[in-house]
Amino acid sequence: MAIEKVEYWRWTESNWKNPDIPDWHGSLITAGVDIGSTSTQAVILADGVPYAYSNMRTGSNSPDSAISAINWAMKDTGLTLEDITYTIGTGYGRVNVPFSNKTVTEITCHAKGANYIYGPTVRTILDMGGQDCKAIHCDEKGTVTSFMMNDKCAAGTGRGMEVIANLLAVSVEDIGELSFKVDEEPAPVSSTCVIFAKSEATKLMRSGWTKEKVLAAYCHAMALRVVRLLERNGMELDFAITGGIAKNVGVTRRIENIMGIKALTPTMDTQIAGALGAALIAKELVEKKRAKEG
């Protein structure tokens, strides 16, 4: 009998095209490609307005992931790579975007993207990525004033969440809601090391804890870990969360509760913040160059 193998960690890949721009007749197309350790996004802007994007898993070959992401974003737009005036690569694999004109660090791009998604009042950004988390401060233009990151361990990252999803056989996208189905908030599991957290979760399951209770303990631990990072870098309102974990209410609500503040509500997919920022910076660079040339 064949045993069905379910990949609980697998999150939904997506692409989007702006329904308000059926056909592009503008003057400037720019793109940003964010190759992260776990996910890759491509964002296309038409005259600075989001036109299309894609969000997919980073494969074993980063250049291929970049090409797949931009092709998927362009799918229903009628655009080709030749139509894109300027492309910026960002993220962990930014040097692996074969068609990019420039690379910019993901910290700079996330701040710029968050400024667009959440508006100019955002001052503190928590980017919770696949294998690291970053606390970033920025000004009203989305320019970074300080940052602090922690990529020492996968605890407190998307990858850590995927490990727990597989362990408990729960879809990674359901973890947030399930983690609130507990009578009272349990003590957090280890937040220092994802391996310790995993073995602690296994032990708790064996001792009779429900999946929901273990998930609550894990989300609680993850929230505590990033709160320490936020406190160390300093908290200045308004506060916003980007990255894949921003979609996990089990973590975001706990961060809000621990810090006693409310994060801004996103108007777009939080996972595209880096690629969006890269595309916005690309637009600024082209406009500066055009202004110089008269």
Place this chain on the structure above:
Amino acid sequence: MIANYGYEDGSGHYYIKIDTSKCAECTAKGCISACPEKLFATELDDFDDEVVLIKEDARNTLQTNCARCKANGEKEPCRQACESDAISFSW
């Protein structure tokens, strides 16, 4: 920009803070040669200023890398060499 390079683990938090707006104006960049572990390097930042950073492969081992300088109990050689007072330690 204030850049914090380092990490937190079970034993503590180990961050080197660099004020890159100060080191962009510094021509000497004495920290690079002063560090016995060669942890510092320069790069052009996103605004094309030449700034100092901690090399990527050293960012998660600072507690070990800086142990010798820390053990002296004196101001670390990188901070002594930094004319702009742009470097500080979290531990």
